[in-house]
Amino acid sequence: MMDQSFSNKNSHGKGRQMPIHYGSKKLNMATISSPLATQIPQAVGNAYALKREANGNCAICYFGEGAASEGDFHAALNMAATLKCPVIFYCRNNGYAISTPSAEQYKGDGIASRGEGYGIKTIRVDGNDIWAVYAATKKAKKFAVENNQPVLIEAMTYRVSHHSTSDDSSAYRPSKEVEDWTKRDNPILRLRKYMENQKIWSMEEEAEALKSIKTRVLEAFAAAEKMKKPTISTMFSDVYDNSPPHLQAQFEEVQALISKYPDYYKVNDFSSDL
Amino acid sequence: MIRSISSFGRYPSFQQTNKIYKKTLSPFLRLQLTNYSSLYDHTAEPVKNLNVGVAHSSFLLNSIAKIRNDSELSQLGLAQAPTKKMNMCQAINDALTIALNKDNKAIVFGEDVAFGGVFRCTVNLSQTFGEERVFNTPLTEQGIVGFGIGVAAQGHTAIAEIQFADYIFPAFDQIVNEAAKIRYRSGGEYDVAGLTIRSPCSAVGHGALYHSQSPEAYFSHTPGLKVVVPRSPIQAKGLLLASIADRNPVIFLEPKTLYRSSVEQVPEADFSLPLSKAQILKPGTDITIVGYGSQIYTLENAITMVERDMPGISCELIDLRTILPWDVETVVNSVNKTGRLVISHEAPITSGFGAEIASEISNRCFTKLESPINRICGFDTPFPLIFERFYLPDLARCYEGIIKTLKY
Ligand SMILES: Cc1ncc(C[n+]2csc(CCOP(=O)(O)OP(=O)(O)O)c2C)c(N)n1
Ligand SMILES: [Mg+2]
Numbered sequence: 001m002m003d004q005s006f007s008n009k010n011s012h013g014k015g016r017q018m019p020i021h022y023g024s025k026k027l028n029m030a031t032i033s034s035p036l037a038t039q040i041p042q043a044v045g046n047a048y049a050l051k052r053e054a055n056g057n058c059a060i061c062y063f064g065e066g067a068a069s070e071g072d073f074h075a076a077l078n079m080a081a082t083l084k085c086p087v088i089f090y091c092r093n094n095g096y097a098i099s100t101p102s103a104e105q106y107k108g109d110g111i112a113s114r115g116e117g118y119g120i121k122t123i124r125v126d127g128n129d130i131w132a133v134y135a136a137t138k139k140a141k142k143f144a145v146e147n148n149q150p151v152l153i154e155a156m157t158y159r160v161s162h163h164s165t166s167d168d169s170s171a172y173r174p175s176k177e178v179e180d181w182t183k184r185d186n187p188i189l190r191l192r193k194y195m196e197n198q199k200i201w202s203m204e205e206e207a208e209a210l211k212s213i214k215t216r217v218l219e220a221f222a223a224a225e226k227m228k229k230p231t232i233s234t235m236f237s238d239v240y241d242n243s244p245p246h247l248q249a250q251f252e253e254v255q256a257l258i259s260k261y262p263d264y265y266k267v268n269d270f271s272s273d274l
Numbered sequence: 275m276i277r278s279i280s281s282f283g284r285y286p287s288f289q290q291t292n293k294i295y296k297k298t299l300s301p302f303l304r305l306q307l308t309n310y311s312s313l314y315d316h317t318a319e320p321v322k323n324l325n326v327g328v329a330h331s332s333f334l335l336n337s338i339a340k341i342r343n344d345s346e347l348s349q350l351g352l353a354q355a356p357t358k359k360m361n362m363c364q365a366i367n368d369a370l371t372i373a374l375n376k377d378n379k380a381i382v383f384g385e386d387v388a389f390g391g392v393f394r395c396t397v398n399l400s401q402t403f404g405e406e407r408v409f410n411t412p413l414t415e416q417g418i419v420g421f422g423i424g425v426a427a428q429g430h431t432a433i434a435e436i437q438f439a440d441y442i443f444p445a446f447d448q449i450v451n452e453a454a455k456i457r458y459r460s461g462g463e464y465d466v467a468g469l470t471i472r473s474p475c476s477a478v479g480h481g482a483l484y485h486s487q488s489p490e491a492y493f494s495h496t497p498g499l500k501v502v503v504p505r506s507p508i509q510a511k512g513l514l515l516a517s518i519a520d521r522n523p524v525i526f527l528e529p530k531t532l533y534r535s536s537v538e539q540v541p542e543a544d545f546s547l548p549l550s551k552a553q554i555l556k557p558g559t560d561i562t563i564v565g566y567g568s569q570i571y572t573l574e575n576a577i578t579m580v581e582r583d584m585p586g587i588s589c590e591l592i593d594l595r596t597i598l599p600w601d602v603e604t605v606v607n608s609v610n611k612t613g614r615l616v617i618s619h620e621a622p623i624t625s626g627f628g629a630e631i632a633s634e635i636s637n638r639c640f641t642k643l644e645s646p647i648n649r650i651c652g653f654d655t656p657f658p659l660i661f662e663r664f665y666l667p668d669l670a671r672c673y674e675g676i677i678k679t680l681k682y
Contacts, residue, residue: 015659015661016482016658016660018483018484018485033484034483035443036413036441067413070413070414098385098392100388100410100412105412105413106412171390230660232664235653235664236655239655239656247653247654247655260304261670265663
């Protein structure tokens with residue numbers, strides 16, 4: 001994950017996408033695309049193909065309540081229902097799409113109410129309760145796979161952070177609201193309380209874990225930051241399966257320029273193409 | 275683990291490209307470039323004592339004296355008018371305020387527009403004009419544009435914002451098949467004269483695939499649309515007001531990197547700059563250079579370097595401003611005079627708008643051309659995060675490209 005965030009040569013996306021656009025073929029995780037909701041109908045297609053493979057697998061697609069306003073969301077649900085696809089639509093309803101509160105995003109009963117309209121079995125779950133989310137997802141998978149049908153899950157939660165590092169949410173919501181949610185109802189807090197009640201976790205273990213995890217994160221951070229970027233030719237690969245002549249010529253143009261201006265282009269940050 | 279890249283082996287090595295290098299790059303002249311930094315960055319390092327980047331541009335009318343001396347503003351009777359220092363974001367906000375003030379049928383809407391928009395261009399408008407006129411929409415670009423079409427067809431003024439030009443594609447159908455064709459298909463009974471779609475575009479240094487694109491060419495391929503790209507606060511204000519007033523659907527693409535980096539003394543009055551009229555930013559006799567949007571500033575620096583390194587040469591720089599319908603005449607007149615043409619834009623070179631300009635100019639100026647028309651553009655790859663500096667038609671590439679065309 002650090003490698004992806006630092007766009008270094010070990011990142012799966014080869015340094016091409018912005019941070020947190022993860023993906024892993026090994027983990028069956030489709031690489032994230034920034035345009036919202038585009039991957040919801042794609043998940044339906046994945047599910048259809050999985051159904052034909054008949055291996056007991058299904059697809060799951062995560063998205064926000066804001067993304068559910070896109071046409072792609074509606075197309076996806078209707079396609080999944082009519083084509084009987086084993087897909088789980090998992091909507092995280094965290095109350096905001098950047099600055100837009102859900103009250104301005106929809107007027108119906110959340111996202112869950114839409115499932116019924118498309119003839120899709122739907123579960124609404126407390127998104128801050130990790131066990132409830134786990135149980136709902138498990139049940140949805142069983143249902144989807146056994147019946148070759150889609151399931152919609154709406155997990156209710158609250159976005160305690162800003163939308164992104166370039167967002168300051170105090171411009172559109174009271175910080176008191178954020179504080180309340182952070183203190184009162186937060187998935188991490190609730191899991192910790194549960195574990196403490198079960199006597200499988202303690203304040204001391206928490207402190208210790210926080211410390212050691214922080215160290216590990218910082219180590220990974222430093223290592224990923226130091227790592228060279230991918231080779232410059234990586235810019236031109238994967239556009240097609242094989243590089244057509246015009247891209248090869250363009251790469252040659254880049255090479256010619258950087259051999260004339262190596263300091264300017266800071267080519268030392270990049271792995272060598274040789 | 276690094277995946278092996280199949281096409282890898284076929285790329286020539288640096289040594290092998292030395293030959294090509296000799297052929298394509300100027301063998302004698304060499305820019306004194308040290309560390310790459312974006313030209314939009316205020317911390318861009320000087321190149322051989324020359325301050326580069328938007329902040330240092332001589333085209334920005336950032337003093338009262340420059341306003342008083344500007345010929346276009348003089349022609350419009352604005353050279354003596356009161357001005358206010360604004361960046362491009364504030365100038366757009368100012369234009370929207372004027373549009374909302376003078377036309378009660380005007381509304382402004384889009385994702386996150388009510389709190390001011392993610393780039394702060396619509397800040398305070400909702401408070402000033404009320405939620406009925408400036409409001410958030412649900413997160414659906416096709417919905418936003420379709421809605422705007424309906425508003426405009428009803429004779430009102432719809433000013434829609436698409437949060438990033440990269441996210442305009444869900445609305446492509448509404449724009450290309452609907453907005454652009456309504457007048458034609460209804461025999462002139464209906465139109466969307468009052469529709470303007472604003473959207474931030476182009477590179478910003480860290481935007482990668484989906485926060486950097488310059489999609490003007492997709493829309494330039496659509497009869498019925500107008501496409502405008504401003505380069506500065508004054509330009510943005512005048513061209514946006516013209517776009518809103520224009521009786522056709524207009525796609526108004528705002529190079530987001532200029533929102534804060536470009537600052538001018540903007541006339542406070544309500545004024546319009548002409549659409550479909552290019553502007554000669556710098557007259558010259560030996561080569562014509564055409565660009566638009568933020569690319570203008572890279573070209574400005576490249577020209578300065580070229581003129582410094584090739585004494586006696588003078589370059590003419592034209593800001594196209596409107597991409598569709600574009601000002602053929604201004605470019606033709608210039609190329610007939612200079613005999614050489616370089617076109618530069620960030621969007622990928624293949625089927626970019628430069629191709630259209632090149633084709634039209636080779637047609638009109640064939641006998642006057644002394645060298646092939648040279649396009650210095652983005653490469654034909656998706657916009658790559660970590661490779662942005664190699665992808666963009668940057669200072670070094672523009673400098674080399676202009677010299678190559680001059681020495682042909
Ligand atoms: C098609 C498209 N339009 C706009 C955006 C810009 N954008 C990025 S995230 C976001 C809000 C998403 O809200 P939501 O779906 O609720 O997800 P959350 O961030 O709350 O998890 C917007 C508008 C985008 N990425 N793609
Ligand atoms: Mg949300």
